[in-house]
Amino acid sequence: MSMAGRLVDRFLGLPGADAAATDVGIARDLRIPMPDGAVLVADLYRPRGAGPLPAVLIRTPYGKRQGLVRLLAGVLARRGFQVVIQNVRGIHGSGGEFHAFHDERGDGLATLKWVRAQPWCDGRIATAGASYLGYTQWAIAPYADPPLEAMGLGITASEFVSSFYPGGALALHNTLVWSSLMGTRDDRKRPLHNRRVRHAMRHLPVGEADMAAIGRAEPFLREVTGNAENEAFWRETDHSAGVAATTSPASMVTGWWDLFLRGQLRDFAALHAAGRQVRITIGPWGHDAKALRAVLADQVSWLNAHLHGDAAELRRAPVRLYLQKADRWLDFQQWPPPETTPTPLYLGHGLTWDEPSAPLDPAAFTYDPYDPTPSAGGPLLSPGRGGQRDNGRIEARGDVAVLTGARLDRDLDLIGPVSAAFHVRTDTGHADLFVRLCDVGPDGTSRNVTDGMLRIDAAPGEVVEAEIEMHPTGYRFRRGHRLRVMLAGGAFPRFARNHGRGEPAGRAVASRRVRIEVLRGAEHPSALHLPVWAP
The missing domain is CATH 2.60.120.260 (Galactose-binding domain-like)
Incomplete structure (x- = not known):
């Protein structure tokens, strides 16, 4: 393992990093065909000389070379996992047009079928990732046949629509920040949190705030602002109805200040009530780097349990949460706590x-x-x-x-x-x-x-x-x-x-x-x- 890898693992507090050193090869830009003729690209991280292995699938709209995505892939690969990172439709070499949230079910299921058919895959597939990368997991998990071996779900939910319009009001700040990020994904300068985007939040009408923020129309902002009163438009992007029937073991991480907290707790409650194998960690963080550190540690342990047979981490309580201002972690058998x-x-x-x-x-x-x-x-x-x-x-x-x-x-x-x-x-x-x-x-x-x-x-x-x-x-x-x-x-x-x-x-x-x-x-x-x- 490289010195950089050792330092990353040590910073993340991941146990057993030195013993898990693996010679990893990377196959770039695998071409995965979709039923409509579009071709999506992926990178494969794989232990050199290994036979067929289970695969961990990560589907991302941020690019497979993005730092955080590569960090997750590297952490998993150094522990002997085979990892497939795919750019979703319309992103950095993947064909078609990016249509946020709308194509992830069909493309994800086609990708599952393709990966299972490869000689380097033993037919078992798990998923991992956070935020939108978690949503892409929910877009396939209720419909996957055979089911996914395991799911690692960080700061995410099975539907994002309720976070677009909490209580029926348009979530302007988060919508404009994310749409500005996606609207400039091919630019060298990214205006994610700059002054121009913040000033654009005052622009009227809000349906044209993208012009003030990044100087061009951005489809996601136009869809969210234009369909605030149109539930039918988002129906196919909502996978919450299939959560309870999902049999794949799921581990979740969220934070008290995460925008998807309510949705993720609903997903946990549905799985728990249905008797599924599920756990959740709720920490004192938001949609930020502190959460991602917890996500990485959680998903390593969960995938170790379900793909490598290390069941030690499965003995913890289904609910682990941090009680703010008490500086205490508490374990419970259900959400909310029975007391x-x-x-x-x-x-x-x-x-x-x-x-x-x-x-x-x-x-x-x-x-x-x-x-x-x-x-x-x-x-x-x-x-x-x-x-x-x-x-x-x-x-x-x-x-x-x-x-x-x-x-x-x-x-x-x-x-x-x-x-x-x-x-x-x-x-x-x-x-x-x-x-x-x-x-x-x-x-x-x-x-x-x-x-x-x-x-x-x-x-x-x-x-x-x-x-x-x-x-x-x-x-x-x-x-x-x-x-x-x-x-x-x-x-x-x-x-x-x-x-x-x-x-x-x-x-x-x-x-x-x-x-x-x-x-x-x-x-x-x-x-x-x-x-x-x-x-």
Whole structure:
């Protein structure tokens, strides 16, 4: 093994790297035909002189020579795995046109068939990868016959549509960042997180923000912004219906600040309920390098177990999670933990665990699309901008409502799904409601813990019951801290602004202010539902 390989393995904390040294050969640009005549290219990493072996398939839209993809292939190859890395349709030498998410099922199944027929493959195929590379696994796993030997699923989900439109609102920041990355994949300079892309988030209409960001039309952005109201367009890209029937052993890694957390937990729950062999790790990271380090270690151990017969790592609990602010890793047999109790936290004059017995005035504020309420932190793709942040400047604005609870006399642990059930009225009938739960320290600093968004379309003045799915969490509020809820009409540019007129998200330009009232009190007991863990 090369010195570089040894250093990489040591940095990643991977055991047994020295003993697993293997002489690896690489066959470049294998040509894999698709049924429609397109040819996709792949590289094969293979121990020299070996006979037929199982293969680990990795399908990527970022290019098989990309650093992170090569890192994964190298880590696996140094442990005696045979690895096939394929560029998906339309990417760096693969034929056809890249159509994000839409071609991965057909192309992936055709690739499975081709690999199984090669003399160097013994017929067994596993998959590995993170993010989009995880989605390409879900695009084939429910339909593969015979099934995949194992799946390594990092920071991903069986469907991405819910992450495009959380709560019905367009996830502008993440959509524009990723579409700018894909729209410049052949350029030397990549504007992934540069100032021009950030400024383009203010462009109207948002369906043309690609022109401001990268100077050209980008198909993925046009599709997401143009089909926010068209569920049928995305139906073939959603593989969640086949998750429970998938028999392949699956290992998952996600983070409390990952944008695909909710979807991945749904996938885990479906597999676990169906009695499948599945495990999940939830760490204190987002869609970032910390997560990828955990993904690599997890997938090495999982593939070792299912392709090399090393079952030592299979003895751990199905759920392993990090309890934030407690600095503890916890193991459970299921998600959410059985000791978790959904507990309402009501909106009163502040926040109260007791259901209000008297009427109260609404928590009211006015949202102005021309000066949209900003966002701070959360599950973002941009490094250094997501996660937990100080919310003080936003909470001081006049277009938000802030409610704070009493100081805690003991630690409060939340582990599980979080939701809100509010009674809401708007003067236009068209508005977004953003709700954020924060942790207020003894020094008064307010940091976000979890949040959720819901797009509301109703008659003007109509009271609607707003059910808001928030980000799941594993978090300790320490004794002496306070819980705080912030209510707003937006979180820009994480979500595209709501223009208050009910126009399609991708084309809206004209705007009007919206008065939003969240009703509370005895007649309208609006509340968050928190997963209180008390072992």
